[in-house]
Amino acid sequence: MAATQRRSPLLVTVSTVLVVLWVVVAAFPFVWTLWGSFKVQADFFSLADWRNALRGTFTTIQTGGSFTAQGYHGAWVQEEFWRAAMNTMIVVVSVVVISLTFGTLGGYALARSGFRYTFWLLMIALVFRAMPHITLVSGYLLPFFQWNVWGHLPTAIIVLVAINQPFTLWMLHSFFLNIPKDLDESAMVDGCTRFQAFRHVIVPVMWPGVITTGLFSFLLAYNDFAVTAMLLSQQNHTMIPKIASFLGSTQVEGNVMFAVAAVVSATAPLFVLILFFQRQIVSGLTAGAVKG
Amino acid sequence: MRHRTFFWFIAPSLAAMILFIALPVVSVFIQSLHVEHEQVLRTVENCGPFGCSEETVIDRAATAELRAAQPLGRFAGLSNYTDRNHLAFSELATMWERSDSFADFTRRAMTLPFWRAMAFTLTFTFVVTPLVLTLGLAIALGVNALPRVFRGPTIFVSLLPMIVTPLIGSLVLFWMVDSRGVLGAFLQTLTNNPDLSLRASPTLTWIMLIVYGVWSSAPFAFIVFYAGLQTVPEEPLEAAMIDGANRWQRVRYVVIPHLMPLAVFITLMQLMDNFRVFEPIVGFQAQASATSLSYNIFNYLRGDAAQFGAAATTSMLTILGVVVLLTPVLIRTWRDFNRKRS
Numbered sequence: 001m002a003a004t005q006r007r008s009p010l011l012v013t014v015s016t017v018l019v020v021l022w023v024v025v026a027a028f029p030f031v032w033t034l035w036g037s038f039k040v041q042a043d044f045f046s047l048a049d050w051r052n053a054l055r056g057t058f059t060t061i062q063t064g065g066s067f068t069a070q071g072y073h074g075a076w077v078q079e080e081f082w083r084a085a086m087n088t089m090i091v092v093v094s095v096v097v098i099s100l101t102f103g104t105l106g107g108y109a110l111a112r113s114g115f116r117y118t119f120w121l122l123m124i125a126l127v128f129r130a131m132p133h134i135t136l137v138s139g140y141l142l143p144f145f146q147w148n149v150w151g152h153l154p155t156a157i158i159v160l161v162a163i164n165q166p167f168t169l170w171m172l173h174s175f176f177l178n179i180p181k182d183l184d185e186s187a188m189v190d191g192c193t194r195f196q197a198f199r200h201v202i203v204p205v206m207w208p209g210v211i212t213t214g215l216f217s218f219l220l221a222y223n224d225f226a227v228t229a230m231l232l233s234q235q236n237h238t239m240i241p242k243i244a245s246f247l248g249s250t251q252v253e254g255n256v257m258f259a260v261a262a263v264v265s266a267t268a269p270l271f272v273l274i275l276f277f278q279r280q281i282v283s284g285l286t287a288g289a290v291k292g
Numbered sequence: 293m294r295h296r297t298f299f300w301f302i303a304p305s306l307a308a309m310i311l312f313i314a315l316p317v318v319s320v321f322i323q324s325l326h327v328e329h330e331q332v333l334r335t336v337e338n339c340g341p342f343g344c345s346e347e348t349v350i351d352r353a354a355t356a357e358l359r360a361a362q363p364l365g366r367f368a369g370l371s372n373y374t375d376r377n378h379l380a381f382s383e384l385a386t387m388w389e390r391s392d393s394f395a396d397f398t399r400r401a402m403t404l405p406f407w408r409a410m411a412f413t414l415t416f417t418f419v420v421t422p423l424v425l426t427l428g429l430a431i432a433l434g435v436n437a438l439p440r441v442f443r444g445p446t447i448f449v450s451l452l453p454m455i456v457t458p459l460i461g462s463l464v465l466f467w468m469v470d471s472r473g474v475l476g477a478f479l480q481t482l483t484n485n486p487d488l489s490l491r492a493s494p495t496l497t498w499i500m501l502i503v504y505g506v507w508s509s510a511p512f513a514f515i516v517f518y519a520g521l522q523t524v525p526e527e528p529l530e531a532a533m534i535d536g537a538n539r540w541q542r543v544r545y546v547v548i549p550h551l552m553p554l555a556v557f558i559t560l561m562q563l564m565d566n567f568r569v570f571e572p573i574v575g576f577q578a579q580a581s582a583t584s585l586s587y588n589i590f591n592y593l594r595g596d597a598a599q600f601g602a603a604a605t606t607s608m609l610t611i612l613g614v615v616v617l618l619t620p621v622l623i624r625t626w627r628d629f630n631r632k633r634s
Contacts, residue, residue: 008539011437011539012437015433015434015437015438016434016437016438018430018431018434019431019434019435019438019446022431022434022450022510023446023449023450025507026449026450026452026453026507026511027449027452029453029464029465029468030452030456030464032464032468032474033464033467033468036467044467044473045467045470045472045473046472046477049477050473050474050477050478053474101304102304102305102308103305105301105302105304105305106301106302106304106305106306108301109293109297109298109301109302110302112293113293113298114293115295115298118298119626119629121302121306123622123625123626125309126618126621126622126625127614127615127618127622128309128313129564130564130567130614130617130618131313131317131568131610131611131614132567132568132570132585132586132589132610132614133568134568134570134586134589134590134593134607135317135320135586135589135607135608135610135611136312136313136316136317136320136607137589137593138320138323138589138592138593138600138603138604138606138607139315139316139317139318139319139320139323139604139607140312140316140319141593141598141600142319142323142363142364142600143319145363146363158308158312159312161308161312162308162309162311162312162313163312163313165305165308165309165313166309166313168305169305194293194294194297194301195297198301219455222457223456223457223458223459225457225458225459225570225571225574226570226586226590230590230593230594240457240459240460243459243460243463244459244574247463247577259463260467263460263463263464266457266460267456267457267460270452270455270456270457271452273455274448274451274452274455275448278444278447278448278451281451281455282447282451282515282519285512285515285516285519286515286516286519286520
């Protein structure tokens, strides 16, 4: 289609400029922060002259080199960001595995059952999906204090799994609708039970959809702030609440650079994720839309 | 699928949702009917050389004991909903009487925590959503016109603002527009006003938060629209060209109608996501100028003196807002579902 159309040079210029502008707007903040994370505070937050951040004037004065890893050292070693990173890893892996297990079973059932209640379940899931997470958190706190389960990683994990379910169900439900019914039904004609048909026929072909859904479960758990900040105790904090807690202690000169370094460290895995799974993320974003 | 099999398949998922979404909503509702215990007061008599005086002191031990025995607090009925921190009917009525113009009334009403948060949340939701749709479509059309080699990298870069943790995204922007950051300094030079600080001005803070909202959500609209553009049918486009439609008319009458269902989908997702705006306010430290419903809840819950009753009441009102927001969608889906069945 593109080749057959003649385009006016003006239009080409306008659309190219727009895209270039967008790319700069989207990428520059990250590039700038990555660059600045290797400077000292006086450079990255320069009162005198913003070009200090480029030249690294104060970085050279204070550390001798034009780049410094002070921020990273402060965050990872001094403030024990590694502990938060470990916690994040535990939480994220558990959430993804559990919510995919629950979600594939549920999504498959929703896709294969034609009764009216499936519709209502999906609608309720939609409402649950729309509820701000913090509203639920206000419901958790008192009971969790009472039962003495507040502050532990498993609590946050199971809560995130539950919050994740509505989305996972919708996504996998629409994915399973695309797998022909004949596949598992013919297995059942051959004498399989429903679960055996699921196990031996559906499971081998479901991975593309499961991986896509898993990526979004990963993002939900990784990016969460409301639940992990409110339900985890200080030493169990994951990366995002940990970064937020750095902000409270920025009065000390240089401490804000800990937050900058931590932000860059926490963005890196996401960067790698897009690098490897760009196609799946794009297809996941559009999967819901195509279904309408 | 038989009912029993269906049940066993859905059971784990359903149990998780009932236990950690449905029951907490019930718990939130019950909490919203209670307020914290007042401090237990005790009158003690102090007798000194010049006679005795009575003094009222707070009995800390008794207060703590009472709070431990009944953590919910005391039953307060719907008073939480009507108090100054929430719907504040009586305060609004007084303000209405006292204010001489509508602008004056709005200014006064903005001192009420709930209405202030509501005003920002709704403004954010209904300004960001259309902007995201427009910008997303513009980028999608632009990228679609690019040579194929550039498309992949453009999409890669575009995904960054959307994928990145909201708190991180807002911090990254905040550090740049801070008066000591690179953009803040640039703006100061541009306006020739060395005291210009985005944080000091409520209007600028709102604009900043909205810019963040568009920045972080536009990629979503872009990706969905871009995928839709790949499936625009050829024939109507060619027919339109033969009929002499120019490029704009082709976009307006062929491409946009084709993308309409996608726009509805994006709008729905955006309304849901923007209504719960929360992290940017923490990231931009904007609470002095802008608070959202979610931020208010967070604020009530945080700290040693958590106000569970107030948090729960705001939560209930927020959930109500979500339901109102979703009603058109639910009705539409219900009709579609029935049409498909019959």
